[in-house]
Amino acid sequence: MDALSLILFSGDYDRAMAAFTIANGAAGAGDKVTVFFTFWGVSLLRKRKTTGKGILQTAFKRLMPCGPTDLPLSRFNFAGLGPSLLRRLIRREKGQTLEDLLALAGERGVEFVVCQASLTLLGLTPEELVAFPHLRVGDVHDFLQTAKNSAICLFI
């Protein structure tokens, strides 16, 4: 059994798809997989838009997407139309959307670690995130510890 760590920094639909395709492939083959969600990557786990402390934090929380279907594409986003067209194309070709990949990662026991500093910055609490069986909050030292013991470590 090998270990694999991914840092999901990006909040793009397509980049997150790549991350979870790799994560699920490895987890399905019996590897121990950990995904660290930091910065824009945290958007993927948000349940809904909430307010923050003051105008500034509230503005950031309003702007940042909530959950997989709210994420933009890194290219050809077309003001939000891109991701839904891509999703339609994926379904027609019997592929897995980001929503499917995320649910599968939960089933396959992929560990989700959410960056404490990103939560603090955005005034998010773990309660505002989607409940996954293996989700916990961690810091950079958790990441380094896990990453050092991983056969593969990618920044996405």
Add this chain to the structure above:
Amino acid sequence: MDALSLILFSGDYDRAMAAFTIANGAAGAGDKVTVFFTFWGVSLLRKRKTTGKGILQTAFKRLMPCGPTDLPLSRFNFAGLGPSLLRRLIRREKGQTLEDLLALAGERGVEFVVCQASLTLLGLTPEELVAFPHLRVGDVHDFLQTAKNSAICLFI
């Protein structure tokens, strides 16, 4: 002899330049180098714009660039003017353009593996890609196998 794996997810001219500068440096020093082309990265290998199944796939295939000289810059793209200015600057400074780097990678025996899922999604066949001596189609398990045995593995 060490092994090195790169995932080229990005379809940006500048990011692909970084990928192939690293790939060629390692291959030139005798390392075994594998580049996995996924998602927008596949653009780099396309020969020409073709149609797909239905309006949706055709639209994606029309939008996605074809080959190195058609790729945008991740920044200062200026509606496509950026890459040609960068190329001119590279040539004047006796550097290597992405086209040069790609050709050199072929000569140095860099292995090109194209993601099967990306081809399916876009309705692309291997015949629609530029013929490189060491190009083959692979899936996430091919990637994981190669990456685990690599001294360096980068997501670009």
Add this chain to the structure above:
Amino acid sequence: MDALSLILFSGDYDRAMAAFTIANGAAGAGDKVTVFFTFWGVSLLRKRKTTGKGILQTAFKRLMPCGPTDLPLSRFNFAGLGPSLLRRLIRREKGQTLEDLLALAGERGVEFVVCQASLTLLGLTPEELVAFPHLRVGDVHDFLQTAKNSAICLFI
């Protein structure tokens, strides 16, 4: 003592923050950390805007940002307003801005290696970069050598 290498290709404020958060975390725990600055990542180290050889190089040098406070956000940049709002939010939450992180990296002995090819392309000299105690110029072979001996290697 482990070694950790980061390639900072990106010139985005937020991505550079992620890079130096990881770098400082590892350096603070006693690891040997090397950050390679290439392409847009070199912006972070520039002191001021200077002219280049001819109109083309001068244009690139004028466009490329200078130093941490001049960097854009990868998302929600709002024509340059985004980074200053983020900085304000970071300060209010007692976090570290990119400027703080960069200074700390210098104090913690993080090695800065600047890509020779990027300097040549932009007609930059080492004198035009901020003086850090552990800054030197290197090429792709320096990177490969260091990266192969690193427990973690990330492309950011």
